Amino acid sequence: MHRGLRRQLKRQLGIEDDQAWEACLAQLQALAPSLPAPLGQVLQGLGPLVQQVGEAYDQYERDLDLRTRSLMLSADEMDAVNLRLRQELASRDRAIESLHATVNHLVPDVAQPGAVDMSLESLSLLLSDLVAQREASRRERENQQFAVDQHxxxxxxxxxxxxxxxxxxxxxxxxxxxxxxxxxxxxxxxxxxxxxxxxxxxxxxxxxxxxxxxxxxxxxxxxxxxxxxxxxxxxxxxxxxxxxxxxxxxxITRRKQIEASLAEAASRLELATSSAGVGVWGWDVNTRKVWLDQQMAKLFQIDLSQFSGDYAELGRRLHPEDRERVFEEFNQGLRNGKGLRTEFRVVWADGSERYLRCAATLTRGTDGRPAQMVGVDFDITSLRLAELEMRLAK
Known part of the structure; x- marks a missing residue:
């Protein structure tokens, strides 16, 4: 007999155990024949009824045990699910923090933590924009690299x-x-x-x-x-x-070849002008500075290492009687664009005089304006002295 049913029989009928119940049931069944038919039938069916009730108790207990175990299993599964959820949430939080740190690194104007919305959706959108920007930057760098590689x-x-x-x-x-x-x-x-x-x-x-x-x-x-x-x-x-x-x-190979050719040509020109006693000079219209080659410096007795490029320094070497005239002819050549053709004397440090002949051309820039006066001077002292001797001989 089920223990629950036994407790009910004891509480309601005072029956202590299964043996007492069996004895009571036997006595009731023995009385059944002497009782009216309906009552006898009730007494006869009492045993099976109590047995069915006991079986119902057993089935209920089994069902309850199954439900309890099921609930316990469900609770364990729920705990496992909750644990997984907590782990996934923690992983998501770490991922969001990592994304946030990445965004802070990629976006220069994000100065303070939290400046960017911490929601996953906002971070995802922002990262999508950043990836698009980086991709555009990558393509731009590739295009720039391509352009560099072509040159x-x-x-x-x-x-x-x-x-x-x-x-x-x-x-x-x-x-x-x-x-x-x-x-x-x-x-x-x-x-x-x-x-x-x-x-x-x-x-x-x-x-x-x-x-x-x-x-x-x-x-x-x-x-x-x-x-x-x-x-x-x-x-x-x-x-x-x-x-x-x-x-x-x-x-720059071609440029180097041209420079070498120019240097060689300049060397040959210097050799030729030096051998012929011809000096080369130039005057820059914009800077108003003069440059001289070695032979020109020799004709004017100027130390190139000390020469400032001042045209007045050349003027001081001119004979006082020729200085004003030569300056005027020079300025006139600038004004009319025809350059300069003249002769003059220079006075050397020892007081001796040298006769020079000058021919200069005015060059113009791409804008058509005067850019530089370039000329050559050569010593005609021997020629002038010979002419003087011829006049004296007459």
Missing amino acids: AIVSVTDLKGVILHANDKFCEISGYSRDELVGRNHRIVKSGVHPASLYESLWHTISSGQVWKGELCNRAKDGSTYWVSATIVPSLDIDGLPYQYVAIRTD
Whole structure:
């Protein structure tokens, strides 16, 4: 008998245990035949009824136990779910904090924590905008890099000078393929033209994090040389120390060739004018300064290392009787644009006089205005003295 039913029988009928109940039930069933039929039937069905009630108690207890265990399992599952939710919320909070820190880093004008809305939706929208901006910036940098690569010779090296990147222009001018350059030291294009001191100065500059600028002569794969105007920029880490070097160069070989040709022509001209006793000079209209070559300085007995470029200094060398006339002819040549054709005397430091003949042309700038008076002077003292002797002989 179920213990719950047993307690009810004891409380209501005073029956102590199962044996007492069985005895009572047997007595009732024994009385049943002597009682009226309806009452006898009730007594006969009392045993099965109590048994069914007991079974109902058992079934209820089993159902209750199942529900209890189910609730306990549900509670455990709920605890596990709550734990997962708390963990996910904590993870989300950390993610939001990380996103917020990233936004603060990416947005320069976010000065104080909390300046950006901490909601995940707002951060997501802001990050989306930032990513779009970064993508636009990346495309712009790529376009700029493309533009630079079309004009400049670009290479990137590590701290030891080993080439990490070489653009098409570098490959084109050096004659090496990219595979031949990358991984090799930049000395591969060293020409041997420059002294070691130049490279020592270059490395000292860039290794200290400073930008180096200068002109370098390099040697191509076929042995020919080429000149570049170079700017070498150190890339610095967060501690301000170089971790690689970016070299941007432009080809100035043609300019160097022209300069060499001009220098050679100037040398030949100087030799020719010096041999002929011809001095070359120029007067800049804008700066009002004079430049002289060595032969011109010799004709006027001027030390070029001390010469200021003042036209008046030349005027002081003119013979007093010729000075005013020559200045007037010079100014008239400027006004009418016809230049200058004249003769005059200069007085040397020892008091001797030299006769000079001058021919000058006025050059004009791109705007059509007078830019410079360029002329030549040559010594005609021997000619004038010979003429004087001839007149005296007559």
